[in-house]
Each structure stands twice: as structure tokens, then as C-alpha cells.
Amino acid sequence: MRDLLGGKGANLAEMTRLGIPVPPGFTISTEVCHEFYRRGRKLPAGLREEVFEALAKVETWMKARFGDPDNPLLVSVRSGARASMPGMMDTILNLGLNDRVVRGLVEQSGDARFAFDSYRRFIQMYSDVVLGVPIEGFEERLEALKRERNVSEDTELTAADLEQLVADYKKFVRMDTGHDFPDNPREQLFGAISAVFGSWNTPRAVTYRRLNGIPEHWGTGVTVQVMVFGNLGDDCATGVVFTRDPATGERRLFGEYLPNAQGEDVVAGIRTPRPMDRKSRKPGDPPSLEETEPRCFRELVLAAKLLERHYRDMQDLEFTIQRGKLWMLQTRAGKRTALAAVRTAVEMVRERLIDRKTALMRVSADQLDQLLHPTLDTKAAPASIGQGLAASPGAASGAVVFTAEEAESQAADGKDVILVRRETSPEDIHGMHAARGILTAFGGMTSHAAVVARGMGRCCVSGCSGLEIDLARGLATLGGVEIAAGDEITLNGSTGFVYQGAVPTLAPTMGPDFLTLMRWADGARRLRVRANADTPADAETARKFGAEGIGLCRTEHMFFQADRILAVRRMILSETTEERAEALRHLLPMQREDFMGIFRAMTGLPVTVRLLDPPLHEFLPHTAEEIEALARDLGLPLEVTRRKVDVLREANPMLGHRGCRLAITYPEIYEMQARAVFEAACRCAKAGVRPRPEIMIPLVADVKELAELRALVDQTAEKVFRDEGRKVRYSVGTMIEVPRAALTAEQVATAGEFFSFGTNDLTQMTLGLSRDDSGRFLPTYVEKGIYPTDPFVSMDVDGVGFLVKLAVERGRKARKDLKIGICGEHGGDPQSIRFCESVRMDYVSCSPYRVPIARLAAAHARLEERQTE
């Protein structure tokens, strides 16, 4: 009943059913949330009565009454959507207190300090969430009182101090809002319910949903539940526990607790928590829960086992111990790192908890990225300047920034940044997303920073206690080293170490669980996965990651190398066909060498070579000095060189003289490239390598272009095969990246053996959207929901997808065995891969590091398709 009750509500009901101790309560369904928004943020009629009825049952069960000064019952009011959105929505605790009820709580608990502390926390939380009073006002008053009393910790304040603080808080609320703080518990209750529903649409919740692809229309449930207290004394505690280690996936109870504390204290990361069991306790650590509360600990271990078996997935549990009694407050599927997701999935298959298909579906393809990023080369690392918790694995270097805004703005300029904060809060999400890594001074493994960073796949070191930050001066110190904003540091999220400067990284290693999962994925997918690779080194990496060929080898990338660019420029600035041919002759052996290296690395696998694509102007220098140097190098008058460079400049180079248009006007360019491919293939074949070249003509808009250039390629092949005395099988095909090529695919397919969708350009042209220029408005478009996501990241299914589908259908109509793939950025995006599966492409091609992601995403796509078939 997740959809109706939200994750938290449904799980509480389920736990109750399993006989696990849960504080009694009830959940208001997500349907009420819809009604709330439909009515312009008003609670529906009839809700009051239903709430009172449910509350009465709880009162009976608890033998206490809500708002009764003699025997008070306090409740929490909590949010809970279908998917977990940690910290994104609001929660109110200790609800039901007023000046009279607090007296009852004093009596009931026998602890006046606790009662007034609960009361002042409640006022602060309620005023912030429901009444919109600035929270700083309360903090200032608390700090002032501490100064007055000359104490440093909240706990040193007495009950009388807190009572005075309560009065002070209420005065502040009246001053700020013009109204008294509501002292009717029922009014408090409905205010809180409305506020929790309302928190579904706070900007930070909206941002989180956008980043995580959670639909707007799901809505949240509201759970009203009896309060239990982990802060009634030393026989009380509160904590969070995972059934497996969320960082590594190791099967062990993993968690932390705080004695005499409320749950919020653990999550907020203000006090550094204690270990769960003896095993996890390090020298100098305070005693573990196993030692301080052995009975509750055993009960907790049993509950954790039961819940994992029940849900057949790793669980994330919140618990509170009130005066020696364990209460489970929440269970949900635990967020985990990619490493943990893979290990958990594979081990659970071995434990016969789940089948392989479920295991595959348990690991998100996007998340795999974390495992494929380089890790720190510890041998090359200098001495660290500090250590915190290894909160989210991976390594990252970057310039230090101290605010989320700075992180976002510098990242937008293409800079790698490390966000350094005392602690993070949901307001920092956009900055965390923009940063390469996050370093915090406070907070544990389940603090906001840690949870969010793991979800995002950002490297994170949290609770780095030596870290001091002086925001005003834009300066931090760690291990005696001063770090100014802009200084480079390096984080190792897998060990918690922090280094000064940028430390070299090592290629990622893929463990046995990873390889097992990949093998299962390969068995489950239909789509082939290739890589985009331009050099022998890239090709080797790609093959190591499991690429089944090269889907896009951009020959022009070879042109930019320092020893070649002059020959390329000479070719571009040629005035006659002869001059051009001469310059091309110079380039031929270099290109041939490139292709030989690539064929060797990909022996037996197809290699799609795209002939020259970019506008020639891209190869020319731009600044006055560079042009002068070029004139000298080419032995041309400066004026002539400048004029030639100038003539090649275009108004809209994306739609200009590029791709196959270059070869229609200067056939000798493609002729040279085809010759290099075929000579390389013949020579490789003689040396025992099995080259499988596929020659791809870019930017075709009409079949006649393809037919003419394919004839050129075929003639060149014939000549080379004759000269080399050897034949090599090859095919010729085209990129489909101009809308017209997609629209006329039936004709285009008659002249080529394969289509490869170049969805970067296809997106630019179909949406009329220059990738280089869209920065000024695309973010607004995504924010306003005009496009659900950046169409360069996930394929625009309605527009670009329509063309792709049409081209696949029409192309196959003309040529049954047409081979079809995709080689734009979308080839490594799981959502787009799902689309590629749905139109029955033959393969996707993506960057080498995304190959495993594509392999898993292809398996997911196939499994999902089968489910609906």
C-alpha cells in the first residue's frame, strides 16, 4: 500500500503486522494530499472527524489522552512519499504540548528538564515549519541564554532556564507573526498536517524530485504517531541501523546511535554518534549499544533479520530506546553505494533471497558510474592533512568552495570544485550536485551529507573533526594547513583521507561481484554495446569494460595532434586539388598507423570509422598570434593566411560546410581516409589481426550524397585491395543525424548497410537547439518543465525519438538486414537505452567508462520489455 500510505506509513503498518514493536499511530493517505492541492491547500471536509476517531483509538490503546494535562499523549507528525526523499519534507515532534500539558509531562516523566526541553524544541520546530518564523531567532535566544548562564552546552541549562526560554520563544513568535503561539493541541495537530502536505512542494523537495525523477503527482502521506523518547535519560537512546553495510554491501548490522537523544540529533550530524556493536568499536570509541543495552540490541538484531527476510532487500531502520524498551520507528529499503548495491544483489542471489533478474533490477545503471571512476593512487599520494568518515566512495580533486552557490557557479564555468561545509542541509543539494566531492566537519555516516552524496555518486568525506572553517575570511584549516577558497584539495571517499593539491588517480578495478553481475546482465540483454573510441588506448579501455566493438571512431580527433595539425592546416588552406592531394598524402601514413592500432585492439570486433566531420575552420587557429605562426609555418604571407582563415568562418558552423559536404566538394579528403582504413586493414590482416572496418559517412541528408561517397569508398577499396593483394570485408553506412535523413530513411538505406544515429546533432536540429548556446535558456526550460530533462542527456522521445523510430522502420523496410545503432551521448544514458531497446536497435555505443552502465541498462530495458510483453 505504498502508493496510498507512502513508504513510511506502509512500512509502519507492515512492521506492526509482523509483530515488531512500533509506537501506535495512523496514516493519512496520499489521496488526501491530492485533495489538499486540488482545494488550494485546504484540508478536505470530514478529515477532522476521521482524525479524531483514529486518535481516540490510539488514546485507548496508550491509556493516555491527547491534550490531557493529567495524562498527556504526545504525537509526531511525519511525511512519507512513495519513494524515500530523506530530509526533503517536514516533520514535527512532541506535538500536543502547551503550558498546562507540559506540567503533566513533567509529572509523567518525572523529569522537568526533559519536559521543558521537549516543549521548547516543539515550539521551535512548529514555528519554523508551520508558522514560517525564522529559525535564527530561536537559536539567537538559546545562545543568549547560554551566554547569560555562562554555559557552553544545551544540556547544562536547567529546567527553569528552559521554562524561561519557552516563554521567550512564545514572545518572539507573537512579535514575528502578530499572533499567540497556538496552545490548542487540536489546532496544533491540523496545522502540522497541513504543513507536512505543504512541504511536498517546497523548492528543495521539487529540486530533489527533479534530480531523482520522482513525479510531481505522487504526493505524500502524513503519519501521526505516538511520541517515544530517546532522551529521557541514560537508559534511553536513538539510532539508525542498516541490515548490511551501505558503503560496501558487507552483511553485518551497520549503524550508530546516540544515548539520551532524539532521532533528529543523529540525522542532523551535530553530535558524533556511537558504534552499534563491539566489532565496530575502534580504540577510544565510547561503548557500543551491544554493551550498554544488550537486551534491546539482541531484539534489534532479530527485528533487522526479520525485516530483511520479509522485504528481501537491505533495510534502513530507525529505532528509539525509551527507558530500556526498543521501539522501531521506520524501515525502508536502504540507500547504498553502487559497490554495496552490486555486492548485496549478488550475495542475496547466493542466499536464495532473490533471483538473478531481481538482482539485476536492484542495481541502478546510473549508479554504476561510481564504480567506474578512477580511485586515488595512494602510492602517489602525499601525507594526508586530515581524516574524516569514508561517507561516499570514489576520489575527487578540485578547487575549494565554501557555499553551494559558489559550487554551482564555478561548476557551470567548467571547473572541478570540492564543496567544503561545516555540515550540509537540504538547501545545499544543488551545490552538492555541482561539486566533484563534498567535505564536512560534522556529521556521521548517515548524516545528510553522507546520504545525499552516496545517492548522487559524489565522493564524500564527512565528520572530518579537525576541519575549521572561517566563512567570513573564506579560509579553512585542516591539520595545520590553511586552505583558501580556490585552493586545490583531493578527497578519498573510500578511506576518508583528505590531501592538499591534486593527487593522481588509478583506473577503477572491477571486483568479482561486479563481474558476476555484468555476466548476468550480458545474459539478459539483447542490445549489443559498443564504445566511442578514437585511439588505440581508448579502444583497449573500452574492450576491458566489455565493449563489443567501436561504434564511433572520430577520425578528426587524430588530426588535432601536435605533429599533424600543420599538415591538416596545409590541406585546408590548399587552393587547388593538387595542393590538397599533396597535403593529404602527407597525412595518409599517420592515419593508417592510427587505424592499425585500433584494429589490433579490436581484433575480431567491428570498428565504425566516421570520416571527417567538423567544419574545416575548427582546425584553424583563432588568435592573431596563432595565425601569424601558421603563416610562418606554411610560408604564406600573413595577409593571405588571415584572409583564408577568415573565409572559412561560418555564421552557423553546425549547419555549414561539414560532414559529407566536405567530401562532395573535396572528394580527395575521404579518398585519403578510406585508403588509410583499407591499407591498415589489409596490413593488419596480413599480420593475423582480424579487422572488421565499417565506414561511416556523416551528415548525410539525401541518399545521393551517400551513394556518391559510397562509390568513392568502394573504388578506393578496390584499388587498395589490388595493390595490397588482399581483400578485407567491410561495410559502408551512414550517420542519421540530419532530420531529412531520418525522414527519407527508406531511400537512404538503399545506399548503405548500416545506420548509426548521431543523436547529438539530431537533437540540435530537431529541436533547433544549439548545444553551445542553450546554456542561457535551457536551465529555465527544465525548471519550468517545458523539457522534463536536458534533451542532450536523455533523448527527447516525442521529437527526436519519433524521427529515430520512423527511420528504423523505414530503413528496415528498404533493407531487411540494415544494422542499426546509436552513437550520440544518449548511447550511455539508461533512459535512452530503454528507448533504443523499444525500437529494436542492434547496438548502442557510448564512452568506454559508460560501457558497463550501458550493458546493465540494456539488460534492464530487455527485462522490462519482457515484463510488459
Next chain:
Amino acid sequence: MRDLLGGKGANLAEMTRLGIPVPPGFTISTEVCHEFYRRGRKLPAGLREEVFEALAKVETWMKARFGDPDNPLLVSVRSGARASMPGMMDTILNLGLNDRVVRGLVEQSGDARFAFDSYRRFIQMYSDVVLGVPIEGFEERLEALKRERNVSEDTELTAADLEQLVADYKKFVRMDTGHDFPDNPREQLFGAISAVFGSWNTPRAVTYRRLNGIPEHWGTGVTVQVMVFGNLGDDCATGVVFTRDPATGERRLFGEYLPNAQGEDVVAGIRTPRPMDRKSRKPGDPPSLEETEPRCFRELVLAAKLLERHYRDMQDLEFTIQRGKLWMLQTRAGKRTALAAVRTAVEMVRERLIDRKTALMRVSADQLDQLLHPTLDTKAAPASIGQGLAASPGAASGAVVFTAEEAESQAADGKDVILVRRETSPEDIHGMHAARGILTAFGGMTSHAAVVARGMGRCCVSGCSGLEIDLARGLATLGGVEIAAGDEITLNGSTGFVYQGAVPTLAPTMGPDFLTLMRWADGARRLRVRANADTPADAETARKFGAEGIGLCRTEHMFFQADRILAVRRMILSETTEERAEALRHLLPMQREDFMGIFRAMTGLPVTVRLLDPPLHEFLPHTAEEIEALARDLGLPLEVTRRKVDVLREANPMLGHRGCRLAITYPEIYEMQARAVFEAACRCAKAGVRPRPEIMIPLVADVKELAELRALVDQTAEKVFRDEGRKVRYSVGTMIEVPRAALTAEQVATAGEFFSFGTNDLTQMTLGLSRDDSGRFLPTYVEKGIYPTDPFVSMDVDGVGFLVKLAVERGRKARKDLKIGICGEHGGDPQSIRFCESVRMDYVSCSPYRVPIARLAAAHARLEERQTE
């Protein structure tokens, strides 16, 4: 049987059937031409026998034998395609001569000089066309002989001179080709037949076909016909005659002849010909044919009448008088000016020769352009410096060029040029096409220059006898005035006068026949015709030309006016919404004034106002000086101004921050424009004007953009209507110019009442073709036939047309009464209008001067559709 025999062959057969005297002969069909090309330019087997058989019949009829020295028969071998291609393909005359046969011709004709002159002409023509010997070699030898004999005219050479020249010619052929000139008449015959078939694919023929839309696959027929001679003495003549005046359409025999000449002499324009009848004879002219050959003249008048009645169209006849006997060599529909086409069509309806529908189809819409161009303001004209023949009407000014190459290259640079030549030849076609006007020193009304210029709608003055050209010095003189290359002159093609400098022009006047034809067209068409007009003046012109509304009013054109551009720039460089709003407030009254003027000019008719479209950067200055001036004007530091201007620069502005994207990010821009439209409409309505505003949102790619901006427009309308106390009916729609908008038209249509296809941008995006940059390769593409025509001139039906069709269908599916039009350049192109009719658009919109063309083209499209229905 035009398709099979070609125009010439079919007409000869038809004339024979009508009893008109035609020299006997036979035609080899176009099927043989196809076979010729299929076999790699080889004549098919069996042809020889069939040709001999037909030749035998002709021999029997003529009582003479081909190749018989005692009684020789000479033939001509002529090309003839389904459509006339004057001068584009090859013809060989006097075929069948050799050293022995020429003796027979001497005896037969009793004129040794004629016989050897025919022989030397034959050798020259055959060597040029069949053997590929450079024609200059013959001319040099002729000139050398004339110098040797000290004579200036060919006619002063004796028979012996010519016999010597023949020997000399043959020696030259042997030297040049390494073979003897073929003296076997049968070998000559088949060589000539092959050469004529081969001439179907000479570059000039290919160019002509491309310019005139004649398909490659038609092929040519070859007619072999007995030679008749107009150069056997003073009782011989040759001439060309039209059944109506091809320049004005006046119903009278119109033509010219040369006594004692071959037909080629008339067409080549080397001698200035004589008038046909007394009426046309001007003082100082030599006697007319009516006077010199009254019997033949009467016979000719009768034949002309018969043929016009038979073909129900104006005929262009070639005739030869051999020793007092008239032979008709050819009849075909006469090429005519637009003026003549309109007059002929309208008068033939009155004469009950044709019906209105036929009359409409007789006038090509493209050709109408000639009538819509300005004519010379004779009052403002200075004294002319010379006069030639009024060969093709209209007026043109431009810089003088002396070669076709120069004409083409300067025109490509955007210059208006006048091509000045002694005479023109088919090799000059590309230059004539590029020039605004053509002036020749020689040649009559039916000379190459005149015929081709009329067909192209270029103004032309031919046979301007005072004109002397010194090519080497790049200098001409006329009427004592020296004209250097680059000097400006003006031609009046309607009077034949030539002026020094650029003379002002007058707006075209549309005569009563034109108005009659337009009325018929309006009755026959279904499509409405609107104009693209941005100012009240344009709107008035458009209405005068019959526009039924404005289909595209580009509001940004108003922004460029000197008194506004500063306000526009201030708006663009605003940093805050308030600054921008302030700058926009300044522009509001100006825009309102513009719209009021346009609504007044278009009262009662729809006016589609497109809101701001181009990238903002287009409004900013580019040079350093201009930016400095702007900084001063705006009171901004230079550095800030420069940076702001720089930031707005885009990599691909066509696909950048423009169109509705500007309003998604800065809604206040469209809000101001909508307010200006509605305020103007309300105020006009109060003054009795009937405004019908249609607000058009450009560059929409997704329905959400349109929905959001339409809401903004509607809200603005509501506000204005409330403030002005008056409502005006309006509609809101969108340009369809981004492929995605066409693909998702079903959604887009839900948010707007009309679609207007912006096929300029749609072509750029669908073909991936930047209009500004395609100059470097598009000509190659059209030459190679990859695109049949420039896709910015005629709509690419396969690609862009597919999207248009799809969008029309899907748009109407979502909204039955969706109004659909086109406002790109294609809206004035007849071929594209045919497409618009086929998909049942509601209207086309084009530049004011093309409105009549569109009206006629729309009628044609409708009539053609009905024919196939």
C-alpha cells in the same frame, strides 16, 4: 507524338499532314536516344538499316540520291526535344558533301561559289560538332584568306578561294585529329546522328534544362531532312516569323528575314535582318519580304494563320525560300514575354480559340515577375546614348561587364551588372542569368540574346549598332561616350534605349489584360494569398497587388529604425527585469504607431504579427567604434558594454536564444509587444478601422512554450481591453519552423488557433543547412543533382514537405478548424504553392511584388489538382 519525336519532329510531321510545304525527311525517336545512352553512347543495332530505308524513300520522292555526285541529295541533321531548347543542342547542315559530290552540287545549282561555300560551312560545322575540332582554327583560316585576298566580307571570296579554303580546312582537321575528314556521306550521317544525341548532355544543355526545369530523361529526337537553301541567290531568303508579336502579344505577323542566307545567319544575329511587311518597315530599312517576294509572303501568311488555328497558340515559324519556293522548316509554340503571354491568352479567349482555364495555364506564374518589376522613369531619364532593338522588356541598371564569367562572379558578390557583348552564344547563358540586363551590338529580335533574355525575364537591348567593344582594353563606346568595365549604364528593354549612369525607375503598372487574367485566376483558386509586410507602406503595396491580408509582419524590422535602435539596445543590455521593463515602456508607443498604420492599410483583412524572433545579438553593434558609441549613448563603461555585447554572441545563433525562447526567459518583451498590438487594435477600432490581429509566436518546439506565452498574450489582451473599454477579436497561433513542432503538431495545435509554416528555418533545420553558409557547397549540390533545385527557392518536398504534410494532418486532427498558411520564401514560389494546394493549406504569404504570381500559381495548382481528381 511530341514525347516520341521531339517538338521539332512532331511539328514537321503535323505540318506535312496539314499540307504545308515541308522539305521531306524523317525523325529518329527519343527512344533511340535513351538506347544510345544506355549503351554508353553507342547507336543501337538495326538503326543503320532503318535509316537507309527511310533515306531511300526520301531519295525516291526527291528524285536525287544521297552521296550521288551526279544528282546529289544533301540533308540536315537536327535535334528536337519534347520542349524547345533553342540553340542548346547541335545541328548539322549540308551533310552529304565530299570532294566528288560537291562537283555535282556545282552542276545542280549552277553556282560553284554556293557549292563550295556550303561545303566549307559543312566541314566547319561537322568538325566542330562531331569531331571536336576547335572552331577558332577555321575562323583564323577564313580571316587569313580574306586578308590575303584583301577583302572584308565572306561574300567577296570567289569559288576558287573557297575551294582552296576547303582544302585548307581538311588539312587542319587532319592535323588536329590525326585522321582525314570523313568523305563517306553515310559515315558523315551516322557521325552526325550520334553527335546530336550526344549534344543532349553538353554542359550548356544541362544548365539550360536545370534553369528551365526540363527533366534529364526526356532525351532528344533527331530529324534528318532534305536541305533547302536560302542562299542560292537573290530569289532566295530565309527567315523567322511569329504569329503574334512575342514582346507585346499584338496580333500581327512579326518576324524578319535575310535574303540569300541560311537560317543560321538569322538566329546567330551576325547580319541585321529585314522587316517582313510594309507596315513594319521603318524609314531607311531595306525592302520587306512582302515587297520582294509577294507570292511567298502571302503563302506564308496563310500557313501562319492555319498553324495558329491548328495549335490554338502563338507559333514561331522558320522558313526558307529557295528559288522562289517557300519551305516551312519548323513550327513551335513561340516564346513570349509575360506581357505578350497575358495579352495573347486573354485575346485568344475573346477570339474563342481557347477557354479561360487554358488561358490561365498559358501564362507561367514565374514569368509574371517581368510585369511586376519597375520600368524606367522616362521623365527622369537623360538623353540616351544609343538605341538598339527592344528585345526583352523591363528596365535595368548596373555596372558594365564584358564577359559571362565576370557577370557571374560580380553578381555572386551581390552587384547588379549589365552584360555587354558583341553578340551572345549559348556559352554565355550563366552570365546572362546572373546579369540584370543584356546589351548586344549585333543580332535581331530573334537572336540568341533576345530569345534567351525573354525566356529568363531579363531586360535586353540587342542589335545596338553604334556599340563598339574593345575587349582587350575593357572598353566600349556608344554615341561617343566611353564606357569602361564597372561604369554604370541603364537599359530600357521596352524601347531599346541605352542610358549612361543609373536612371530612376517607376513602379510597374498592371494593364487591363493583366487585371482580367488576375480576375480569372482569383475565380479559379482555392488558396488565399497574403503578403509578408512589415510597414504600412509595404502593406499598402501588398493590398494594391491583391493581397488578402498580411501573413507575416516581422515586428523586429521596426526595431532597426534609427530612432529606436538605442531603446532596443538599452532593453537588450538591461541587467534587471525592471531596467528591461523601463526600456520596453519606451518602445511601446512606437510599436503601437506601427501597428495602427498597418491595421489601417489592411482594414477588414487579417494581419499576422510575429513577436520578436531574432537573437538579441543581431540588434547590437559589431565594430569597435560602434560599441564605443553605444557605451557613450547608454552611459555605460566601455569595458562593461563590450563584455555584455560579447556575452550575447552565439556559436550557432540560428539555433540559439531567439524566438519564443526570449520570451520564456524575458516575458516582458512579448508582453510589451502584445500590449502594443492590442492598444493599436482598440484605438483603430474606435476610429472605424476593422483590425483583425493574429498574434504569432515564433520558434515553438513544444506545446508548453506556446501554452505559456499564449496565456501571457491573453492576459495582456484582457488588461488592455479593460483599460481601453473595448474588445477586439484576435487569435493566437504559432510558426511551425522547428522540426519538433511539426512532429508534435497534434499537441501544439491544442494551444493555438493557427499554424504558419516558416519554411526558411524549417528548411535550415530539416536539411541541417545554414542558408548563410551554404554558398560554399550548395551550388555543387545543385550541379550534381543531389538537390534538384536550391531548397531555399523551391520547397524540398521529400524532407521539408513531409514534415509540413505531417503537421497539417496532425494539427487538423487536434483542431478541425486550425487555420494553416505558409510565410517562408516558398510562399511566392509556384512549385511550392502547388505543394501548399496539395496539402490543403488555407493561404500562402509572400513578398508584395510576388502576390500576383502567387494568385496565378494558386489558380494553376487548383486547376491541375482538379484535372487529376
